[in-house]
Amino acid sequence: MGNSKSGAVSKEILEDLKLNTKFSETEIVQWYENFKKQCPNGRITKEEFQTIYTKFFPESDANTYAQHVFRSFDTNDDGTLDFKEYIIALHMTSTGKTTRKLEWAFSLFDVDKNGYITKSEVSEICTAIFKLIPKEEMEKLPEDENTAQKRADKLWNYFDKGDNDRIAEGEFIQGILDNDDALRLIQYSPLK
Numbered sequence: 275m276g277n278s279k280s281g282a283v284s285k286e287i288l289e290d291l292k293l294n295t296k297f298s299e300t301e302i303v304q305w306y307e308n309f310k311k312q313c314p315n316g317r318i319t320k321e322e323f324q325t326i327y328t329k330f331f332p333e334s335d336a337n338t339y340a341q342h343v344f345r346s347f348d349t350n351d352d353g354t355l356d357f358k359e360y361i362i363a364l365h366m367t368s369t370g371k372t373t374r375k376l377e378w379a380f381s382l383f384d385v386d387k388n389g390y391i392t393k394s395e396v397s398e399i400c401t402a403i404f405k406l407i408p409k410e411e412m413e414k415l416p417e418d419e420n421t422a423q424k425r426a427d428k429l430w431n432y433f434d435k436g437d438n439d440r441i442a443e444g445e446f447i448q449g450i451l452d453n454d455d456a457l458r459l460i461q462y463s464p465l466k
């Protein structure tokens with residue numbers, strides 16, 4: 275992937291991104307310039323990503339969640355985010371279609387990347403999500419979701435599975451589409 279030869283985004287990546295996202299060529303080129311300024315070597319490490327990500331959650335602990343998000347964005351599993359992974363991630367979390375976002379949510383919950391979600395993976399991500407919630411908000415949570423484990427149990431129950439079962443991607447997406455409450459529980463959106 276010869277994008278290191280010059281300062282410009284490679285034609286191959288540009289075409290691919292135009293096809294897979296709604297971003298215009300101008301936007302992509304501009305972001306690439308910013309990206310190169312921030313990351314001259316063209317890659318974001320997990321630590322750099324965590325530093326950027328946690329700034330969005332000044333009142334809570336976003337470190338664990340950021341690590342999971344990083345893992346889900348690092349699609350080729352090489353421990354860094356390149357420009358393409360970074361832009362696709364940006365696309366998914368901002369303007370992406372619902373099913374695209376849910377595909378991403380599935381990869382977020384599939385911690386060991388084996389294509390299925392287990393109850394312990396749901397617990398792990400719910401624990402990370404829970405840490406994103408600032409203290410004042412935490413106090414206002416409903417009784418049946420005011421701990422990470424309760425949130426995980428509630429979410430798991432929407433899928434109609436036993437504790438030792440696992441959820442495939444299609445079941446996960448369908449389950450979320452069928453339940454607004456489940457959609458709310460797989461993410462944290464700050465109030466205001």
Ligand SMILES: [Ca+2]
Pocket residue numbers: 348349350351352353354355356359
């Ligand atoms: Ca990567």
Ligand SMILES: [Ca+2]
Pocket residue numbers: 383384385386387388389390391392395
């Ligand atoms: Ca898994």
